Amino acid sequence: MIKKLFTVLALVASSAAMAAGGHTVHLDKAPIDLTDKESLQRGARMFQNYCLGCHQMQYQRYSRTFRDLGIPDDVGMATLGFTANKVGDHIKNAAPKADLANWFGAAPPDLTNVARVRGPDWIYTYLRTFYADPSRPFGVNNEVFPLVGMPHVLQELQGIPYKATETRLVDGVPTEVDVGIKTDGSGELSTEEYDRAVADLVNYLEYVGEPSKLESRSLGIKVLIFLGIFFIFAFLLKKEYWRDVH
Numbered sequence: 001m002i003k004k005l006f007t008v009l010a011l012v013a014s015s016a017a018m019a020a021g022g023h024t025v026h027l028d029k030a031p032i033d034l035t036d037k038e039s040l041q042r043g044a045r046m047f048q049n050y051c052l053g054c055h056q057m058q059y060q061r062y063s064r065t066f067r068d069l070g071i072p073d074d075v076g077m078a079t080l081g082f083t084a085n086k087v088g089d090h091i092k093n094a095a096p097k098a099d100l101a102n103w104f105g106a107a108p109p110d111l112t113n114v115a116r117v118r119g120p121d122w123i124y125t126y127l128r129t130f131y132a133d134p135s136r137p138f139g140v141n142n143e144v145f146p147l148v149g150m151p152h153v154l155q156e157l158q159g160i161p162y163k164a165t166e167t168r169l170v171d172g173v174p175t176e177v178d179v180g181i182k183t184d185g186s187g188e189l190s191t192e193e194y195d196r197a198v199a200d201l202v203n204y205l206e207y208v209g210e211p212s213k214l215e216s217r218s219l220g221i222k223v224l225i226f227l228g229i230f231f232i233f234a235f236l237l238k239k240e241y242w243r244d245v246h
């Protein structure tokens with residue numbers, strides 16, 4: 001029990017240390033919730049549909065995703081197991097790696113651990129800050145990943161994003177100022193729906209980065225309940241001992 005308690009404490013400390021990492025660009029907080037199974041399931045579907053073409057999760061097995069997300073194996077294989085022969089296969093693609101690196105100027109990295117490396121807020125912001133830039137090979141650039149090689153693969157959902165400016169008076173002089181990224185409204189989703197869809201995807205990436213987090217979190221709660229009950233008995237015992245002294 002002591003060992004497990006230390007594991008929980010170490011987890012808390014390490015996630016606090018990760019959260020403290022410095023960034024130059026402002027990052028939006030990813031509204032993720034690892035206890036929300038439906039969000040994780042929607043995120044898994046997003047990943048399989050929009051990311052697996054280029055990126056793998058070579059350290060995650062389909063069976064693990066299905067089990068942790070509460071998806072029966074046969075349903076999972078039929079709806080999500082695009083690249084699986086067996087349910088125990090890793091989430092890989094058959095993309096020609098060397099060609100991808102040539103086409104995009106950089107190889108698409110494996111995404112199993114990306115949430116641990118970059119942090120969920122970075123990915124949440126990254127997928128929401130592509131913007132039109134005709135000088136780039138795929139016509140888009142990115143706010144947190146300048147000169148990125150990845151195309152804006154979620155454009156059909158978001159619409160065409162662009163850096164919006166407004167003319168405002170600065171010291172009495174009309175000046176063009178940046179007012180953030182807007183879209184042309186041609187996407188299938190509204191801005192709120194798009195943010196929600198990206199949050200689901202980031203939620204799933206966060207889970208895959210550390211699948212045992214789902215377990216350690218519930219273990220932490222059990223430890224707290226145990227301590228609470230233990231306290232009641234310790235308190236009653238103390239009263240019992242001191243009763244005769246007074």
Ligand code: HEC
Nearest residue numbers: 050051053054104106107108109114118123148149150153
């Ligand atoms: C058409 C191929 C392609 C698809 C599809 C694609 N990506 Fe990428 N992605 C890339 C490439 C290429 C890079 C490397 C960019 C670079 O280094 O300039 C990249 C980089 C990334 C990175 C940055 C990784 C890092 O730490 O440097 C993240 C995060 C990412 N992709 C997430 C996603 C997600 C999530 C999806 C699905 C919504 C997705 N990608 C779909 C090609 C793709």
